[in-house]
Amino acid sequence: MIRRTLAITRKEVIHILRDPRTLAIMFLMPVMQLILFGYTATTDIGLLPTVVLDQDRTLQSRELVDAYRASNYFDILFYVRSEAELGRLIDGGQAKAGVIIPTGYGRRLTAENRASIAFVIDGSMPSVATTAFSAAQTVAQAQSTVLIQRVYGIEVDEQPGIDVRPRVWYNPDMKSANFMIPGLMAMILQVQSTILTALSIVREKEEGTIEQLIVTPLRSMELIVGKVTPYMVISLFNLMEVLLIGVFWFGVPINGNILLLLALGLLALLVSLGIGLFNSTIASTQQEAIFLTFFLMLPFIFLSGFFFPLEAMPKVLQWISYFIPLRYLLVIVRGIVLKGAGLSILWDQAAALALFAIVMLALAASRFRKRL
Amino acid sequence: MNSRILYVIYKECIHIARDPRTLAVMFLIPVVQLILLGYAVTTDIEHLPTIVLDQDLTRQSRDLIEAYRASNYFDITRYASSEEELGRLIDKGLYRAGLIIPTGYGRSLIKAGRAQVSFVIDGSDPTVASTALPAAQIIAQAQSVELAAELIGLDPTDLPGIEVHPRVWYNPDMKSVNFMIPGLIALILQFLTTLFTSMSIVREREQGTMEQLIVTPIRPPELILGKVAPYVAISFFDLAEILVIGVFWFGVPINGSVALLLALSVLFLLTTLGMGILISTIARSQQEAMFLSLFTLMPSIFLAGFFFPLEAMPQLLQWMSYVVPLRYMLIIVRGIVLKGVGLRILAGEVLAIAIFGVFIFSVAARRFRKRLE
Structure with a gap:
């Protein structure tokens, strides 16, 4: 039995080697995804290009502008003279935020201790806007504290207050790459291997060679195992590539523990294998197989x-996400x-993944046998 | 043709x-x-599942927890009894944030006017963490201003301050x-x-x-x-x-x-x-x-x-x-x-x-x- 399986594996390896373009794509895809996800998938915009309209031109207004400049959020690139000019810069996208200090700001601050300013934010990208929004308020609040100290003559370290000490766990520098790259490992285990499995079997169907395989003494189990082994090896190789x-x-x-990662990675590969096989029983052409996988993977990626x-x-989408194995694999x-984390914490996720593997493989195997 | x-x-x-x-x-x-x-x-993070460890159990600590609860950012659904429990539940991913109020928080706030709390945040998703962190700080700052007002004997609205009127263009609801x-x-x-x-x-x-x-x-x-x-x-x-x-x-x-x-x-x-x-x-x-x-x-x-x-x-x-x-x-x-x-x-x-x-x-x-x- 092992000999027959190996023969099929050899045949598949020859197939793969004959198409060096696809082979190159298989190995280069993770590298491209690494670069894209590692570098571009971040909402941390650093310094936001900001325009200032200072209609007040007093010591106080300059102090506030300096406070915004000194914060690590805003890059004050433009000073304008009118709201129209400010609007044009934000419309054109050269500036994403605008500080408008109205006439009388400084006078009111000295006379009544209170003054207000307007802060314009380009809200088109909400993730950027929410950060800018709270940053703008934090800066103004800090300025207010300085004022309270000045007015009431309280020393800085006597100032009453609750000091929040942040402790950022797991990813202390809050680097996006640390979040995206483990996710990419999970995606490669799930997406790429599913497509490759489905294609390898549908190709035989499309070219009519599956009939020839059926008339040999091969059993369907041997056929499947033999055919998908090379792709499992490629997926594991890609996993290591991404890891390194x-x-x-x-x-x-x-x-x-890397060993635990590899062990559970293998479990995830079984799930992909099941989904890929299942797809191969539905699709009759390679094109259909790709579309089908593609369509399955889109919700996978977004709902996981x-x-x-x-x-x-x-809530509804959150419920649906429980039926997506990638969700557990990502965790x-x-x-x-x-x-x-170790198995003591991840055991329930691993159990869910194992359940998926068993159900998908059983489903695919029974459909596959019937089609043969 | x-x-x-x-x-x-x-x-x-x-x-x-x-x-x-x-x-x-x-x-x-x-x-x-x-x-x-x-x-x-959507990256609009609201109602982040949050766990609280209140080792102080005073009126002041409850005030602070209420302030966090009243914000739209944190959903306080569980109280931990120890730091290990808090750590385990965040490790498991059931909670993304944790507020730790140490013993003596209330006393220190009354006597010295200052106190410290710890705010644990799951940083694995930086987008979530970078929104939650300033939110946590703004809430504490607002609490501080109220305290300061109480100390000076003023209505908080009479305190000196710069008010920021946000105008979100193009997509006002973000x-x-x-x-x-x-x-x-x-x-x-x-x-x-x-x-x-x-x-x-x-x-x-x-x-x-x-x-x-x-x-x-x-x-x-x-x-x-x-x-x-x-x-x-x-x-x-x-x-x-x-x-x-x-x-x-x-x-x-x-x-x-x-x-x-x-x-x-x-x-x-x-x-x-x-x-x-x-x-x-x-x-x-x-x-x-x-x-x-x-x-x-x-x-x-x-x-x-x-x-x-x-x-x-x-x-x-x-x-x-x-x-x-x-x-x-x-x-x-x-x-x-x-x-x-x-x-x-x-x-x-x-x-x-x-x-x-x-x-x-x-x-x-x-x-x-x-x-x-």
Whole structure:
């Protein structure tokens, strides 16, 4: 039995080697995704280009502008003379935020201790806008504290207050790469192997060679195992590729046990195998197989918490996410890599993944046998 | 010439109609993406699951917890009895944030006017963490101001202060959907036209019917135009689908001119069709064409600023983004839909996609003709 399986594996390897373009794509895809996700998937915009309209031109207004400049959020690039000019810069996208200090700001601040300013934010990208929004308020609040101290003559360290000491766990520098790269490992295990499995079997169907395989003494189990083994090896290789580049180039720390990661990665590969096989029983052409996988993967990626936090989604979508194996795999991979979590914490996620593996493989195998 | 193009179009339509599955896919893609991008893509973090460890159990500590609860950011659903328990539950991912109020917090606040709390945040998703952290600090600051007022014996509203009146332009509710749906219009235009144009041409070559077309009196430009026309029509149908669902279901406001949007979409199609034809001259099989289309699409999405702001990328990638046509189209679509701006402000971007369009389309047409000869 092992000999027959190996023969099929050899045949598949020959197939793969004959198409060096596809082979190159298989190995280069993770590298491209690493670069894209590692570098571009961040909402941390650093300094926001900001325009200032200072209609007041007093000591106080300049102090406030300096406070905004000194904060690490706003890059004051333009000073304008009118609201129209400010509007044009923000319309054109050269500035994303605008501080408008009205006439009388300084006078009111000295006379009544209170004054207000307007803060314009380009809200088109909400993730950027919310950060800018709270930053603007933090700066003004800090300025207010300075005022309270000045007016009431309170020393800085006597100032009453609750000091919040942040402790950022797991990813203390809050680097996006640390979040995206473990996710990418999970995605490669799930997406790429599913497409490759489905294609390898549908190709035989499309070219009519599956009939020839059926008339040989091969059993369907041997056929499947033999055919998908090379792709499993490629997926594991890709996983290592991502792991190594992630650790040595992007400096992602691996806090947990790599062996556990590989073991659960294999479990995830079984799930992909099941989904891929299942797709191959539905699709009759390679094109259909790709479309089908593509369509399955789109919700996978969006509803699993790969890019966007599950908590922020509507309840219905959160429920649907329980039926997506990638959801559990993401928790596992991020848990092991970032949190250094072990099986004692991840056991329920691993159990869910195992359940998926069993159900999908059983379903696919029974359909596959019937089609043969 | 006209009737010959019409024949090619007719033939292509028969092809499309014969494969109802793919046809359904073409019309369903925008719907699926609308639902996913409309609902699942949101970084507005509210109601973050939060766990509290109150080792102080005084009125002051309860006040602070109430202040956190009253904000929209933190959902306090559980009280831990020890730091280990808090750590374990955050490790497990059940809670994303934890507030630790140490023993003596209330006493220190009364005696010294100052006290410390710890705020644990799961930093694995930096987007969530970077929103939650300032939120936690703003709440504590507001509490501090109240305390200060109490100490001085003033009403908090009488305290000196600078009030910030935010004016959020273009997307006042800061809804992610308003940002995503205009982008989707540009994305769908590129995705459908590039993918299906390249595949429909490669199909003829793969099945050997290209030779039969060449021996007919149809000239290459007629062949190209006839073959891409149905896909252009489908793209515009999809565009309308997105606009209608976006406006009537998701309530996305269209602040600018729809006519301008359509006109510039036509201009953009020159680029995407050109890319499709170019890919068809490189790919040998439909599968290769599909892979190549997806490969040009993926970097486009990320380098054009579809999900994530361009400004946050490393300088090198920002430069690379200048050669991604989708970058300009995204600025145009979002400009028209969200900002309501016109040609005067978008002139630079329009010029860029016009240059891309003419360049890519003419290169593609030349290569296509060469391959035919």
